[in-house]
Amino acid sequence: MKNRKILKQIRQIFINHGLSKLHANITSKFIIDAELVGAHSHGLSRVKMYCERIKKRVINPKPKIKIKKISQSISHIDANNSIGFVSADIGIKTAIKSAQKTGFGLVAIKNSGHYGLSSFYAEQAVKKNLMVWCFTNAPPAIAPHGAKKTLFGTNPICFGTPSGNKVPFILDTSVSMINRGKIRVAAKQGKKIPLGVALDKNGNPTNDAKKALKGVQLPIAGFRGSGLAWMVDIMSGVLTGANHAGKVKDPFDDFSGPQNVGHLFMVLKPSLFVGKNYISRIKENIKIIKRLPKIKGVKEIMYPGQGIRSRYKKNIKKGIVIPKNILEDLNKLNAIK
């Protein structure tokens, strides 16, 4: 299907479910962007869930989002249980403005929801020639080191900087061996997941996606990844006033109340310390690393963000392919007026 047509359709679905035109625009754009970068687990497969949450009023379709200015550089946002995309979009724009004014912007968001890919927000800052960090917590997926029960989310760490090249440097890595969404997609499509990334509910290694969803995902690098996940939970949840310590609700399974996800955005002028030289310095950094001798089979040493951009370009041309079960869901949702 034509990408633009799908975008309009998704936008209309959200308008029909009570979102304002502006909020429906933001939401549908990020959902389509997720498809275009190949992050299907953050794309159309979530539309039905978002709509159900709106219907059950655990997502607020008409939120009163409050921005509390703490200083010229620092703001606190109460998202009033908006769909996550919307509050995160307001949050990053607020942080960008602060950084442009004072060199540094910090925005903490509470009472939000799943916001899609961190890179959506990082990219906005980088396009304004700023350096950026985005953090969010998420529903339980990873077991803390030493525990046999999940508690931390996949809690991504995202960092972006202008690269001096067309493609920005955007690292967006979960601290889980595998993205929970990828397991969910594999389960839907009946595909296997790699061994060593998850355990079943009894604590045994499994490559069965459905069993993994009931078990635990493993953090990267044992206590190191577990510590990083813990850090992200503290920064996104404890600090911001959002849920934390495993209390962020799973959006697919738990309709007992809003998710209350927390996000933390930091934005910085990269010219603060080295002035205009920053761009030549980062260009040199990337050039030197790209020129290193490569291991067998590697054509190019890629910096974070390059892979996602090349997938985006390909998919823009190819057009979005919607799996049959999701298309049926969308058609049903679209029929609701």
Next chain:
Amino acid sequence: MKNRKILKQIRQIFINHGLSKLHANITSKFIIDAELVGAHSHGLSRVKMYCERIKKRVINPKPKIKIKKISQSISHIDANNSIGFVSADIGIKTAIKSAQKTGFGLVAIKNSGHYGLSSFYAEQAVKKNLMVWCFTNAPPAIAPHGAKKTLFGTNPICFGTPSGNKVPFILDTSVSMINRGKIRVAAKQGKKIPLGVALDKNGNPTNDAKKALKGVQLPIAGFRGSGLAWMVDIMSGVLTGANHAGKVKDPFDDFSGPQNVGHLFMVLKPSLFVGKNYISRIKENIKIIKRLPKIKGVKEIMYPGQGIRSRYKKNIKKGIVIPKNILEDLNKLNAIK
């Protein structure tokens, strides 16, 4: 030997090598603290190297450290090739003051050297009830994902927060599977290292510490760890004006000039968004995680910082044990007046 006696001896060695009393105090304290937390690779095994670098004037014993105030919250320090401990100590104290005044402090440091453990600096902020991040780059040790040559340092990520308990929450994790210093100590003591943490110079897995020192260390979690190491290099090096992209000199092997390591410290008032509740929130967070069901053989789920504190307590009582070869080095250095 009595810890206090060793401290005085190390202090005197640095005074004899031209450091001011104040700088010798800072340096010797952090070196002894490294021993006491069991980080021998960051302790007495480095004293001879520091002295040699001072003698060859690639560490400046009488640095003119310049602090440039960029805003109420942000400062840039030119360390003038001081020993790393000294500029980092000034840096964290500057960041703490800014955070106390404005809620947030950011300090970038260039022309510095190896500063020991990041947790030394994080702990200072946490003791003042502040949240803190410390970053530093380091000499080449890890191969970027796809490359067969080392370039990134072990580039630690350090995060600290008051925990509401006596023991602060301090995560201090390198993004390398193994600390380079640990390989160096193993090589000195003729011990093996685990398989899977390093490759020899031909790209083959090795458990021989000496071969690993000539080869490459592996990042945690492939491209994820490689991306995090790259992020730390950009934040500590490209942003601050320090060396980067593999140009930080190895302090043991390269006396051709100063190291020009870069550090970045961020300090934040944790009460910014949730007020005094922060302490009860973080206490609850830790309590919930500690109460999770544990995997077989695990007595307690520890938060980052607990392990290091219990080692410290034990070693304070036990006293520092100095390996013979290092004791000989120290006695020689102590004889220089």
